[in-house]
Amino acid sequence: MTYEEFKEKVSDIILTEGGNCPVMPVVQMLQGKWKLQILYELCIKSPMRFGELKKGLKPITNTALTNALKELEKDELVQRIQYNEMPLRVEYFLTEKGQDLLPVFYAISQWGMKYIP
Incomplete structure (x- = not known):
């Protein structure tokens, strides 16, 4: 274009x-420092648990990850599902609105392959 x-x-x-x-x-x-990275992680693998996200986003802190996930939930890009089982299990995944960003991330990856060695 x-x-x-x-x-x-x-x-x-x-x-x-x-x-x-x-x-x-x-x-x-x-x-925000971590929002795009969180969304990208969820584009690659969804659903993900908190620990999986944290591992993929080193050196993010628990507080920073929690706050970013809450903001992404508020904006309806990410949904949090809590399962009533022991031990407690919580998973995060892209909503339909969040999935609509998949072509954007693909375009960014194409741009990155072209210009970032």
């Missing part, structure tokens, strides 16, 4: 959505 094609597509979206830019709310939703 060229710069001109991008501008044309984005201006069409902005004009049809009441003039509000859809990019900034998405950036605000996804910003």
